[in-house]
Amino acid sequence: MTASEAAPRASFPETRGREKGYDKAAVDDLLAQARVAFENGDLTMTSADIRKAAFPLVKHGYSVASVDAALGRIEDAFAARERTTAVAQVGVQAWVGHTRESAQEVLDRLSRPRKERFDRVSALRYGYRIDEVDLVSDKVSRYLETGDALTVEQVRAVAFRMQRGGYRETQVDAVLDAVVEIMLAVK
Incomplete structure (x- = not known):
């Protein structure tokens, strides 16, 4: 059953x-x-x-x-x-420290120059549209750096169109998952 x-x-x-x-x-x-x-x-x-x-x-x-x-x-x-x-189990300070480390890793990735934030697929394959991912990356960066408005629901609902030679989907998705985890950790 x-x-x-x-x-x-x-x-x-x-x-x-x-x-x-x-x-x-x-x-x-x-x-x-x-x-x-x-x-x-x-x-x-x-x-x-x-x-x-x-x-x-x-x-x-x-x-x-x-x-x-x-x-x-x-x-x-x-x-x-x-x-x-x-x-x-570990105390508030350790929990906050871990969350802060995760946020810094994401911020380091998103602080890379535009069009270079993630690996790209070959020119013959489709990946996420670079300009759209970079736009979302900028919004997430502002949230992590300055607390600009951004909700978990907005991050969950992100969808990108595809383009040849775009960003590798698995990397972008992993970073967005990490952002959701960070947001839920401090909620």
């Missing part, structure tokens, strides 16, 4: 017509696993696991925006629990 068979289906709007949404069984299964892990204090499932969840797109699936919003709230809850656990 899978976790989704043991738990009732989530209540999300379904897509209609040609629009695709997240596979219901995959979403229900992750949500059931997350609920069990959270309620049982299981620390093997983390906020990063929630953030990196991916689901197949299918006809008559769950609305992507609705599921993503719910996953954001679940990630926030897991991050708060992780923060509380870490502070209890």
Whole structure:
């Protein structure tokens, strides 16, 4: 029996017509696993696991925006629990120090010259649009340096168009994940 068979289906709007949404069984299964892990204090499932969840797109699936919003709230809850656990184990100063180090690593990466902040894919392959990534990088840098307004939801919702010879997606995504972790650590 899978976790989704043991738990009732989530209540999300379904897509209609040609629009695709997240596979219901995959979403229900992750949500059931997350609920069990959270309620049982299981620390093997983390906020990063929630953030990196991916689901197949299918006809008559769950609305992507609705599921993503719910996953954001679940990630926030897991991050708060992780923060509380870490502070209890290592103390506030160590937790803040670690978060500060992570923020400095991200800032060092984003302080590189425009068009040189991330590795590029070959000219024959598609990567993230350099100008768009650099624009977001500048906004994140201002947030980290001066506290300019930026929300976790804005970072989670970032989407880039593709271009030949663009930035390597995995590197950009890893930095954005790190930014979300930093923001949740200080939330």
